[in-house]
Amino acid sequence: MGGTFPILSVMTFLPLLGALAILMIRGNAAFVMRAARQTGLFVSLAVAGIAIYVTMQFNGATADFQFEEKVMWLPSLGLTYHVGVDGISIYFVLLAALLTPICLLASFQSVETRVREYTIAFLVLETFMLGTFVALDTVLFYVFFEGVLIPMYLIIGIWGGKRRIYSAFKFFLYTLLGSVLMLVALLVLYNQMGTTDMPILMDNPVPDETLQKWLWLAVFASFAVKMPMWPVHTWLPDAHVEAPTGGSVILAGVLLKMGGYGFLRFSLPMFPDASLYFQPLVFALSIIAIIYTSLVALVQTDMKKMIAYSSVAHMGFVTLGIFTFTKQGIDGAIFQMISHGVVSAALFLIVGVVYDRLHSRDINDYGGLVKNMPIYATLFMVFMLGAVGLPGTSGFVGEFLALAGAFQANTWVALLAGTGVILGATYMLWLYRKVVFGESNNPDAQTMMDVTPIEKVNLIPLAIATIVLGVVPALVLDPITPSVEKLLAQAGAPVGAATDPFADLLMEIGEDLP
Numbered sequence: 367m368g369g370t371f372p373i374l375s376v377m378t379f380l381p382l383l384g385a386l387a388i389l390m391i392r393g394n395a396a397f398v399m400r401a402a403r404q405t406g407l408f409v410s411l412a413v414a415g416i417a418i419y420v421t422m423q424f425n426g427a428t429a430d431f432q433f434e435e436k437v438m439w440l441p442s443l444g445l446t447y448h449v450g451v452d453g454i455s456i457y458f459v460l461l462a463a464l465l466t467p468i469c470l471l472a473s474f475q476s477v478e479t480r481v482r483e484y485t486i487a488f489l490v491l492e493t494f495m496l497g498t499f500v501a502l503d504t505v506l507f508y509v510f511f512e513g514v515l516i517p518m519y520l521i522i523g524i525w526g527g528k529r530r531i532y533s534a535f536k537f538f539l540y541t542l543l544g545s546v547l548m549l550v551a552l553l554v555l556y557n558q559m560g561t562t563d564m565p566i567l568m569d570n571p572v573p574d575e576t577l578q579k580w581l582w583l584a585v586f587a588s589f590a591v592k593m594p595m596w597p598v599h600t601w602l603p604d605a606h607v608e609a610p611t612g613g614s615v616i617l618a619g620v621l622l623k624m625g626g627y628g629f630l631r632f633s634l635p636m637f638p639d640a641s642l643y644f645q646p647l648v649f650a651l652s653i654i655a656i657i658y659t660s661l662v663a664l665v666q667t668d669m670k671k672m673i674a675y676s677s678v679a680h681m682g683f684v685t686l687g688i689f690t691f692t693k694q695g696i697d698g699a700i701f702q703m704i705s706h707g708v709v710s711a712a713l714f715l716i717v718g719v720v721y722d723r724l725h726s727r728d729i730n731d732y733g734g735l736v737k738n739m740p741i742y743a744t745l746f747m748v749f750m751l752g753a754v755g756l757p758g759t760s761g762f763v764g765e766f767l768a769l770a771g772a773f774q775a776n777t778w779v780a781l782l783a784g785t786g787v788i789l790g791a792t793y794m795l796w797l798y799r800k801v802v803f804g805e806s807n808n809p810d811a812q813t814m815m816d817v818t819p820i821e822k823v824n825l826i827p828l829a830i831a832t833i834v835l836g837v838v839p840a841l842v843l844d845p846i847t848p849s850v851e852k853l854l855a856q857a858g859a860p861v862g863a864a865t866d867p868f869a870d871l872l873m874e875i876g877e878d879l880p
Contacts, residue, residue, distance in 0.1 A: 372435050374449045377416040377463070378496045381489035384409030388486050399481040403474060406485035410467040410492065417463030424456050426845030429852035431502060431565060439506070445562055448502040453849030454630055454700065455499045457842055458623055461707045462495040465619045468824050469612035472715055475820065476611050476722050477525055484525055488612065491517035495620050499627065504552045504562040511588075511628070512545055514621060518613070526608035533601075533608035540601040544591035551584035555636070568635035568856050575639050582640035585632050593625035595685060596655040599678045606674035607727070611718030614670065618677050619711035623703045626684045630696070634688065635856035641689065642858075648689040649772075649779045655682035656786035664793045669717045669727045672797060673710065676753060679786055680706050686783055687768030691857060695771020696850050701842055702764025705835060709752040709761055712828040716746050719821055720801075723814045729797065733806030739816045743802045745825045750798045752832040754791045760835035763843075 387409075388402045424432060431450035439447040451459060470488055477484050494517070497510030515538055523534030556562050558572060572578045591598045602622075606614050633641050656679050663675035680702065687699030719742060720735075721727055736743040748759075755761040765787060772780035806812055817825065835842065 373416065373420060374433050374451065374500050375435055377413055377420065377459075378449070378493055378500060380413050380416070381409055381466075381492040381496075385486040385489040388482055388489070391482065402482040402485045403470070406470050406489055407467055409489060410463075410470055413492065413496075414463045414467055417460050420451065421456055421460050424451065424845065426453060427848065429453065429848035434502070439503075444560075445505050446503050447506060448563060449497075449500040449506075450502050451500055453846035454853070455627070456845065457700070457704050458499045458620075458627055459496060461623070461704060462492065462499065462620045465616060465707070465711055466492045466495075468711070468715070468828075469615050471820055472615065472718060472824055473610065473612045475818070476718060480524065484521070487517040487520050488616075491521070491616065495616075495624075498624055502564045504555065504564055504567070506562075507564065507631075508545075508549060508552055511548075511624060512542075514624070515541055515545075518617065518621065521613040522605055522609045525610045525613070528608075529604070530608045533604040536601045537605045540591050540594075540598065541588075544588040544598070547584040548588035551581045554581060554584075564631065568631070571636055571638050571856070578637040578640040579643060582633060582637040582644060585628065585637075586644070589625040589628040589633070590651075591625070592628070593622060593681045593685065594678060595625075595651050595681070596658060596678065599655070599659065602678060603671050603674040606677075606714070607668060607670045611714060611721070614714040614718075615711045618673075618714055619707040622677060622681060623707060626681070626688065626699060626703050629685070629688050630700075630853065634691075635853060638857040642691065645689050645691075645775075648685055649776065652682045652686040652689075653779065653782045655679060656686075656783050657789065660786050660789035660793065664789065664796075666793075667729050669729055669797065669801075670714070671727075672729075672793060673713045673717065676790065676793065677706070677710050679790060680710070680753075682786065683765055683768045683783065686779070687764075687771050690768075690771035690775040691854065692771040692774045693847075693850055693854060694767045694774065696853065697843055697846065698764050698767025698769070698771055700846055700850070701760075701835075701839065702768055704842055705752070705760035705764045705832075708828055708831045708835070709749055709759075712745075712749040712825060712832070713753060715821075715824055715828070716742075716749060719817060719825075720811075720814065724808075724810055729800050731808050732801045732811050733804035733808070734802075734812060735806075735814070736802045738812060738814060741822070742817050745817070745829050746798065746802060748829045748832055750794050752836070754794050755787055758833065758836045760832050760839075762836060763839040 384405060388405050391398050391401045420433060431452050434450035437447045439445045494510050494513035501507035501510055519534050519538045522537060523530050526533060559567060572581060594602050605617060609617060659675045659678040663672050666672040684699045684702050687695040724731060752759040752761040755765045769780050769784055772783055
């Protein structure tokens with residue numbers, strides 16, 4: 367579908383052309399800075415426009431890949447340049463395309479040094495992000511998936527905070543180590559199956575169950591770090607704290623979703639037996655992530671660090687939902703990733719607003735902002751309630767569906783994971799009360815101006831998205847349904863609820879009731 371015009375390739379590589387154009391800008395420093403910002407914003411908006419068009423033209427009634435392009439890449443190895451989108455990937459493409467101009471716009475006020483290089487890094491990052499979600503060849507996927515590391519490493523290491531070098535190295539080494547194992551797995555997969563074409567591999571799982579388990583563990587190492595899952599999550603708080611606002615937004619909004627997307631593309635369809643075998647392990651790690659990192663978030667005084675730990679907890683619901691092997695669970699996982707991409711990105715922008723004014727992330731430096739920043743307080747409230755999972759916001763839908771799927775697989779798992787919802791409400795409500803309504807001993811905080819026009823342009827669309835997705839979740843859930851059903855068919859869709867003693871007990875009680 368989509369005719370012969372290579373719209374996905376144009377969308378994916380247009381940011382690289384924009385980066386090249388910025389590289390060629392000549393003039394005095396002020397002109398170069400202004401031209402780089404404007405060019406970067408214009409190119410990213412053009413890409414966002416293409417992504418919106420592709421989403422609107424997408425046929426949500428079929429599970430087939432659409433807008434496909436397939437060209438021989440390396441004939442001697444049989445590698446192809448193969449791209450396309452289905453219901454699972456289309457909204458991640460849209461999310462990456464929409465958040466990039468927001469990040470570039472947010473940097474207009476916060477990034478003053480090496481603006482040309484910063485904009486180029488972001489445009490290169492956008493190409494790699496989009497490429498990851500449209501790639502339908504394992505080698506192509508790996509190139510894009512790993513390529514993300516380089517511009518993100520530079521964004522943290524050059525434009526980050528005081529400990530930026532340490533955080534950038536930690537981010538790079540953690541993610542690279544996991545990805546080396548994935549590369550080995552992809553080579554073994556190619557040797558075993560004779561193809562790198564992802565649709566073929568998804569329809570034909572690895573026949574050897576023992577090999578499946580080893581390959582599953584290898585790709586799991588890479589995707590678990592990227593998510594990140596406990597206990598390989600420790601790079602994330604450091605990276606978030608030191609990254610500039612735009613870096614934190616894109617890291618939380620898009621990069622964390624690559625791990626979950628990898629599980630949906632590789633683990634479940636290509637290694638279904640191994641996925642079921644390791645289901646208890648994933649459930650255990652997900653519950654620890656949800657409860658432990660929520661408790662860690664409770665004691666933070668750094669706003670960015672608190673939101674970073676909350677991201678690990680929210681990603682716990684994603685891994686939980688994916689490995690329930692239920693439609694509700696996977697629907698919830700995908701919806702939660704989209705919702706978290708909007709809400710967490712907005713929360714980091716919210717922190718960036720006050721950080722740009724006071725240059726402090728310490729919660730104790732703020733208080734009573736409702737008096738001098740009423741619009742800020744209102745927008746903050748919308749995103750805080752979205753993070754908490756209040757019904758009527760996008761956060762509720764994803765968590766509810768993930769827990770519903772978990773309940774079908776194992777009731778104890780669902781009950782333990784449910785405590786994360788309570789803990790999440792605890793630290794987010796405390797943060798909001800302290801910053802917006804709390805006592806303030808800082809006269810500088812009491813005189814800060816409300817959100818600027820640029821900040822409104824960034825935050826208001828995200829606030830609308832948080833509410834619209836919460837009220838009309840079918841906007842996302844309906845188009846993804848055929849692809850999710852196909853994924854469940856590829857994975858064999860085993861149901862674990864029958865072996866759950868607590869679920870059996872509840873059913874017996876239900877049968878005895880009049």
